[in-house]
Amino acid sequence: MDWLREHTDVRTIRVAAADLNGVARGKRVPARFAEKVFTEGTRFPYSVMNLDIWGEDIEDSPLVFETGDSDGLLMPTERGFLPMPWLGAPTALLPIWMFHMDGRPYAGDPRQALARVVERYSAKGLTPVVATELEFFLIDDSGKQLRVPPSPRSGKRRTGGEVLSLRALDAFDVFFSQLYDACEAMDIPADTAISEAGPGQFELNMMHQSDALKAADDAWLFKMLVKGLARSHGFAASFMAKPYDVWTGNGMHMHFSVLDSAGNNIFDDGGPAGSDKLRHAVAGCLEAMPGSTLIFAPHENSYDRLVPDAHAPTAIAWAYENRTTALRIPASGPKARRIEHRVAGGDVNPYLMIAAILGAALNGIEDQTEPPAPIKGNAYSQGLPQLPGTWGEAIERFAECPHIPRIFERELIDNFLMTKRQELHYMAELSDQEQTELYLDTV
Structure with a gap:
């Protein structure tokens, strides 16, 4: 959070993880809620890590209807907040990766696969x-x-x-x-x-x-x-x-x-x-x-x-x-x-x-x-x-x-x-x- 406190001009953040194709999947969050995301994480459906190149669900995937399209927990990586210099307004990126709700790494997350x-x-x-x-x-x-x-x-x-x-x-x-x-x-x-x-x-x-x-x-x-x-x-x-x-x-x-x-x-x-x-x-x-x-x-x-x-x-x-x-x-x-x-x-x-x-x-x-x-x-x-x-x-x-x-x-x-x-x-x-x-x- 120190980086974000030093950059008071940042009004919004992006939280993003890499899906299996390496596409960034995430959310836009007002900066005033950044500390909550940083400490408590955010949630995506597990299926979001497993979309096709068009961003569509995988047909017959057990991650979708079979499990009720349930959520995983996404927590910040060691990287912390980063600037996004290609955007017009000052914005921060918070890279995240996926875990189960009990804290176990989610095996379908490509970053977790490398960590293994x-x-x-x-x-x-x-x-x-x-x-x-x-x-x-x-x-x-x-x-x-x-x-x-x-x-x-x-x-x-x-x-x-x-x-x-x-x-x-x-x-x-x-x-x-x-x-x-x-x-x-x-x-x-x-x-x-x-x-x-x-x-x-x-x-x-x-x-x-x-x-x-x-x-x-x-x-x-x-x-x-x-x-x-x-x-x-x-x-x-x-x-x-x-x-x-x-x-x-x-x-x-x-x-x-x-x-x-x-x-x-x-x-x-x-x-x-x-x-x-x-x-x-x-x-x-x-x-x-x-x-x-x-x-x-x-x-x-x-x-x-x-x-x-x-x-x-x-x-x-x-x-x-x-x-x-x-x-x-x-x-x-x-x-x-x-x-x-x-x-x-x-x-x-x-x-x-x-x-x-x-x-x-x-x-x-x-x-x-x-x-x-x-x-x-x-x-x-x-x-x-x-x-x-x-x-x-x-x-x-x-x-x-x-x-x-x-x-x-x-x-x-x-x-x-x-x-x-x-x-x-x-x-x-x-x-x-x-x-x-x-x-x-x-x-």
Whole structure:
């Protein structure tokens, strides 16, 4: 409450939690009632955490009529109040997560799912260190065709991608300056920004941190911030996996290492190859990858990104310093030895994505599983095992995968499957343009 008391100009607050699709669900509350919400929480129906991408109830879900659409209790996360710099009036955001009325964590809450994985690490005296890289497009969606917005500096539209172009960054300098200021105000550890291969496409990296829940919070809040700030500038920002057919898509890569109780990186063996535990973590991620693809590519549009020769992985393989594989071991000093997981699109729920990766890695460490040999060369051309190629296949692989129940509780698995099967059914009724309009702002 201290932050809110220091910002007396704030008249309203938003309380919000991430549903299974990562969409913010919440309420608007007058600031004079904020202390009651902060100390006593608020209530949503459990079913709100399990809506489809249109915001509709899941048909035949036990969370709806079978239980009388009963309420869960939502309490503030450790984050506390945050500013919402993209809104015109001074406003505070209070991130919340769901519990049962008796105080037990609600298993269907994606943030609780990540907390459960982190607790598995803690029980072994281990701490994951996480960083994310988020790609997004700035888009003029005012007409029938999506295109890059005109530069506020020159009034011109760039027609192609410009990798690592300072000119492309400087064209939107005011936007990025405000974005960095907003990240600082929201305690989001935004690091380097670059221009990417698509027109109006950019990537912003987060700093490594030893709090996986905060890393997921940061990614979730960053997506909300970028989209809101872009709209205040008169254009859209989208983390949609593939908004343009002919250009590269948006990814959300994750780098991670693991510290022991003494603060040592367990992936470090003093040399370039990394330790046995690094290989075990790689093996765990590879084994769970077919089943967890639905987490990394949760939407119909996600599979337009996962195609050969498009700078997104399609093969279930790993390598050292090779960006064609699903798992890459970047070149670094031994103490910074880490794994880069490159499968997820920008359209993911960050809580589920980080939970799936860290959970799979810990499975491998626990089982001391050995991976196949790291590959060399182009992973697209070596006849390697492939990720599920369609949304429907990914749904069924998720349902059948024996590794998933070790990571997620049964209720979340069942809720996610019901959600994705309902979306798959109704998405078939939409044209490509209608799908784009749906995904552009929601994911």
